[in-house]
Amino acid sequence: QRAAFYRFSGSTEPSVGTAEVLSGKALSYNNLVDLDAALALAKEFDEPFACVIKHTNPCGAAAAETLEAALAEAWTGDPISAFGSVLALTRPVNLACAEFLVSGNRFVEAIIAPAIDDDAFELLTKKPKWGKSVRLLACGDFSPAVRRAGEVELGKLVGGFLLQERDLPCEGADRFRVVTKTEPSAAQMAELTFANKIAKHVKSNAIVLVAGQTVRGVGAGQMSRVDSVRLAVSKAGERATGSVLASDAFFPFPDGVEAAIQAGVSAIVEPGGSIRDDQVIAACDAARIPMVFSDARHFRH
Template identity: 45%
Template sequence: MTDSVPVRRALLSVSDKTGLADLGKALAARGVELVSTGGTARALRDAGLDVRDISDVTGFPEMMDGRVKTLHPMVHGGLLAVRDNPEHAQAMQAHGIGAIDLVVVNLYPFEATVMRGADRDTIIENIDIGGPSMVRSAAKNHGYVTIVTDPSDYAALLAELEAGEGATSFDFRRRMAARAFAATAAYDAMISQWFAFADQGEMFPEMLSVNGRRVEELRYGENPHQRAALYTPVGPHAQGIAQGRQVQGKALSYNNYADADAAYELAAEFGGQDPAVVIVKHANPCGVAQGSSLLEAWTSALQCDSVSAFGGIVATNVPLDGPTAEAICEIFTEVVVAPDADEAAIAAFSKKKNLRLLLTGDLPDPRRGGLMVKPITGGLLVQSRDNGAIGADALKVVTRRAPTDQELRDCLFAWTIARHVKSNAIVYAKDGATAGIGAGQMNRRDSSRIAAMKAAEAAETYGWEKPRTVGSAVASDAFFPFPDGLLAAAEAGATAVIQPGGSIRDDKVIEAADEAGLAMVFTGMRHFRH
């Protein structure tokens, strides 16, 4: 192996023709022989270039609708031969195999074919076989062969050839080989995922392939001593925070992305109809409200816990307007996420240079499927998304008193929030706004008390006669194992309760609710969030 390998012969076979003609002209200008296949050869000839068909190299025509064209020793011998190995050199000479110094290949558009909803036969036809084989052969033999799989690397290839006077260096070939193996690994992972999930309906296949494309390296992870990067999945996937357009502000951090995603997932629960505002701090909602206007929703959400909202993340379910943006700017806010924003809103945020404004275009579907992956020591935990939802018709009244219509609305609102709060989760809500949120405690009673304490502090801050927990509904993400958590909610003034039920002490809890005059409904569905 030598460091510098002249490029005298190139094999080009691409599905994505972006930049192909310019690349072909630049190679031809250096005297590189161009060998190509099918549509790639036609595109190069249309650009006025001399091209040798792959069938001239192999001695066999392209056949079986193009399925068989490059799977031949005349191709792979020219790619895999170790040039300074005497036995390899002798075999090449004996069989008339010419060396191939450069391979430019990108693969059949499997992902795009699936995304456009093509039928099964069309999807199968877009599984590339010869392409990945050439890529892997060239990448394995990167001591002598340069492999390029992405049109975005054409400029780097030409710069390398310019610097090397028509040759490539080992470092460049090694770097391109790493990119090539990553490309084929992601491609195969996409195919295996499609077969398992879409074609066979298998949620947990025996072999799980998880892959992604790096969008950017982040400044650091959760803490400055940790490293981090943002990836997007390769293959069909939902659009969301990762695809958002950042209008202004510093680069988003690891924590910014995590918190913004938590906020936007909750905002999506309200669809694009009545305006809703979500304020999140450390992945937990600290204020959520709906209103007749976005500004009204912002004011109500902020009043739930204005202390925690400082330095938080704000998400809305409808486009931002100027008055709401002006109000948000009155406190320190890290990130604002919305489907869109009008000119007045963008102008208002522009005065806060460090505030990140992220516009996503659409809301994610809160009921979408998919898998969630969590690393543990020595393994991965994989589960389906918590996309369960409960409507009024599915609730079971278990107390002597049934909830009023308003209490029922507040129960369902609180329940919607609770599934996005870290366990043990308690959420008080009244008139379409959170009154107090207790999150992440080791027992449910403490969550009830913390949420009530925050409501009392809010009442003192804003000069209210009484906390908003008085006359509220309270949601618990899991059953009350003892009456104490429920009684703490009653002491805070809650009049209605929504919880999954299912405790061996349900009778005791129902009895305590009846004695306190509470209306209570069971959902039969738990929403732990760890």
């Protein structure tokens, strides 16, 4: 298939369209789509953060005190799927990040970050297997504040196209509403806030398991929410125990929550709004785990 990329004139928000391509093969259609998805997720965060994107979905993501720590943690989300992925980072790529990436059997298709440090660039472009293959993009500094509400999302259909506003807000602890008898701890609230930001960028039906500030398992794009739970749990394995769960939309039945509880999930955030909310809440109360409602859905198709 032939394809072309058209840039909007006058756009100033750091983006794939405004980024400088520093090295690597020509960007493919899919590279550009994945890079856009990766950068959109990274723009949710002010702190050092890294996300690992595969087919527009995060298979790993983490925030930490340093960028290299965030990258290493993000890679643990799903190391197998991370091979051939696209990365977005909220700080300039440094030598420690580059050394992590070229060690072992790791490889990524493209990286977008505010900048690439000279020594990191040297290593990433001279290392065998990486060399001229990996696409390196510098987009300049960014944070959640750079996102422009005036931008719109466009989707092409046969016979027309769709336009919609950008889905920019993401609810956190200050907006969460506790609906169970058990209240989440401050640490769980922080984890739920992080998980909710990640789930916003996962294809629906979206389920995300998080421990600390690290993604442990993702269930993306399944046709039933309980299957997304099972997929996220299978990705997390033993790490599901004690994790928190975020869902991009309500649980229509208690089966998804019950599967999560059985796997050891310790707290849940979801939008609420199901006619069976009372049954879902009752399942959490029976297990004595907290559930909060965000009162906002983030469907991604």
